[in-house]
Amino acid sequence: MRTIDIVPTFEGWQAAARALLREGVAxxxxxxxxASPGEAPTDRAHEAPTPGATRVPRQFLDLARQAAGAADPARWHVLYDVLWRLVRENRDLLNDPRDPQVRRLNALAADTRREARRAETDEALRLEPQGAGAAPFVPAGASLAELRAAAARCTGCELYRRATQTxxxxxxxxxxVVLVGEQPGDQEDLKGAPFVGPAGEVLDRALAAVGLDRARLYVTNAVKHFSFVERGKRRIHQTPRLSEIAACRPWMEAEVAALKPExxxxxxxxxxxxxxxxxxxxxxxxxxxxxxxxxEKTIATLHPSAVLRGEDETEQARLYGILVEDLRRVAGV
Known part of the structure; x- marks a missing residue:
């Protein structure tokens, strides 16, 4: 199999894909x-001049540009597979909703559009607390034990009113190594510890897969109280508001400042x-x-709950693979 190194952008993929099509590489x-920044590609075939542009539907170009912005490492293969069949087999391929790769392409593009919409919302709202937030409750220069005791009394946002505990x-x-998640879930709220519910089980499995001992890690959340909506007898996770994230941020900052993680x-x-x-x-x-x-070494990856939200076992396995891949980089430090 031929390995192609590309700059991870639509333009980087497009240049390589044109050359591969010209050479008839399936x-x-x-x-x-x-390719990492500054890394010299091992295969430079795509840098050769392209004698003529390959004509593809505008719909594909639009989808491809969006899909290129997704996080899935397999996106380049999906793009080239659809492109190859559009050019070589079926110009109407994008109109087939049953085709697995077409569905995957549309899902990747949708992920990027959702992220863009979220970016627009964040740009408008930013991370500003309503009121003073947690800052008045955070003791300066405190140890982790002192911070934990003070946090139990925090009323810096409205989430404390309905949650069981900090x-x-x-x-x-x-x-x-310090891991920071989003917020406690139902089981975390009841037990008073982070990542002890279903998402915690996924995290534990991923950590074990890369050789990281959770007992030697510090695990916390950006928001310290459970945000939820009630549906019958169930409490369903609700993403914290930006103002709630901002209100709780002083606790997370104080924790990390005390820990000084590598x-x-x-x-x-x-x-x-x-x-x-x-x-x-x-x-x-x-x-x-x-x-x-x-x-100096900060890294972001999927939240373990994203794995649980995968639409089927195949999707869950793919998302879990991304989580493990990123954590393996942490284990290698």
Whole structure:
């Protein structure tokens, strides 16, 4: 199989795909690898001049540009598979809703559009608390034990009124790796510890798969109280408002400042925005290390609950693979 290194952008993929089409390389004969910044590609065939443009439907170009912005590493294969069949087999392929790869292409494009809409909302609202938030409750220069005790009395946002208790972080004070999730779930709210419900089981399995011992990690959430809506006797998770994330941010900042982690892992978009800011885009930025004020090695990945939300076992396995792939980078530090 031929491996093609590309800059992970639509334009980078497009240049390589044109060359591969010209050479008659079928999708099953090529593997795609995203080149790191400054890395020299091992296969430069796509840099050769292209004698003529391949004509494809405008609908495909629009979908391809959107899908290229998704987080799924397999997106380049999906794009080339659909392109190959559009050019070689069926110009009307995009009109077949039953085709698995067409469905996958549309799902990837939809992911990017959702992220763009969220970005527009965040740009308008930003991360601003309503009122003083948690700041008045956070003791300056406190230890983790002192922070935990103070957080139990926090009324910095409205979430405390309905939640059972504050769910503060757990783990050793000298942990090299700190994981930050979104908020407690139903089981976490009842037990008073982070990641002890279904999402915690996924996280534990992924950590074990890459050789990370959870007992040596510190695990916490960006929001310390459970946000939910009631449906009958069930309490259903509800994504915290931006104002609630901002209100609780002083607790997370105080935790991380006390821990001084070597590696800081953001589990999901909410945690990443709380740590990095409202401009962070999980689909665009996951899976790579970047410096923040909290750690020189900060990385974001999927929240374990995203795996549970996969529409079927195949999708859940794919999402779990992404989570494991990113955590493996953490384990390698």
């Amino acid at each position: 999708p099953g004969e090529v593997g795609w690898r995203e 769910v503060f972080g757990r783990g050793p004070a000298d942990a090299r 590696v800081l892992v953001c589990l999901g978009a909410t945690a990443a925005r709380a740590i990095v800011g409202a401009d962070f885009r999980l689909l665009r930025d996951r899976g790579r290390f970047f410096p923040t004020r909290w750690s």
